[in-house]
Amino acid sequence: MDLRKVLEDLASGKISVEEALRRIRLFSIEYIENVIRFDVGRELRRDVPEIVFGEGKSVENLEKILVSVVPRSGRVIVSRLTNEQIAYLENAKFEDFEIFINKRGRIAVVKKKDFDIPKYDCRVGVVAAGTADIGVAEEAKVVVEQMGCETVSIYDVGVAGFHRVLEALKILKERDVDVAIVVAGMEGALPSVVASLIDVPVIGVPTSVGYGAGGEGLAALYSMLQACPLGLAVVNIDNGVNAGVVAGLIGRRISLYKQKCVSVERT
Template sequence: MSAVLGVAPVQVDAERHVRKGVPEVVYAAGKNPRLTLTAVRDLLERQPSGRVLVSRASLEVADLLRSELEPGGATVLAAPNGGTLLVTRRDAAPPAETGGVVALLTAGASDAPAADEAAWVAREMGCRLVRADDVGVAGLHRLEQPLRALREAGADVVIVVAGMDGALPSVVSGLVDVPVIGLPTSVGYGLGGGGLAALLSMLQTCAPGLVVVNIDNGIGAGATAALIANRVATARSSSSR
């Protein structure tokens, strides 16, 4: 059934988390803010979890969701670097922990918005997150401690977020024994800017075990990482019985 009557049709996938293991995410960019509101409200009512992620949300969208939903008991949380929102019903419980562990590394502070998307999706899918920011190849010594931390945490998969030259994912992939997901960002300028050089660099890697999502696709990186980590956690739990 259409979630909107008289504005524009939108059909939310309230059963995606059951069918796919990945929650429906409302993509706010390009939508009329009130259309985003309608989709979020529909998901809040229909999803048993009472939790809805919104990506690429402007300040206008965030303010609208707060003004319309919080008086009814909902809560709207924004990622530290903006863009990603989590809307929860009054009766919403935290996601059930799966035992999956996702590590996330960013090359620079400017990569944080895409990293936040990935992090919030992975957490909503029940994974524990181990994160280190601003550890790019311009100061490679910064990588030593985060690599130690992710090994000690037993990370099942690593998301590496980088713009500019996009070199960090290849470096990390050559140093860890778990899958690495490269997340190129649109940080960068001039020839190859906008994430193109980062994407091509990751695709041309010679370090095995690195796969790549599209530029700024934090949702895809987080969902894929969590699917891997959750499957590993299930196998780990079964083998320990």
């Protein structure tokens, strides 16, 4: 795509602003040494932040991505960080970038110092069944917050102590969350319980916590997929990133709906 031609057509009135935006969103790709083809238009096109999967990438390639993309997109989220990548980011010296690292979630945000995260009127509950599930929950939490929603985190509330589940549900109700992410390993029962007792969408995230038959998250995944309560959707094993993105998109739409309702009331 010739960006100059799009801008010239826009300036001459041949195309509308909406058409120019559509063309730019559709073809925005960054080529980095014929090794990486990065979709720098993802956030513009889908309202989803730029997210890089860290595993399998060398520190050198990660640095190339950050140096090339952050100045254009404003920020990059790096998920599934390796220990080597965490050490690199902890010691990296970027003059114009800020780096936030969540070691437990193995996720980082690298952004320009003047980049402002958008804020929306939405709240997302992030619930983890056990302490071993917190890493995936933290991954989801970072993504949700980068998408502009407030999070309400409640950890270690698995069904082994059912009174803790009831306490967590009370908090979610009191904080009036718009959607809940529920992370669980082992038999993966918690999302079903939460979905049966709360009136908002629930996103179940099975984790690879477990042992024996159905270990590595399979038992939790199958349990959630076979769940009886309606309103429960399930992402893949350990996929906190996708759970965070889905919750953030739901939250944003709810926020826009609230704004429209306020505008109608004022008119």
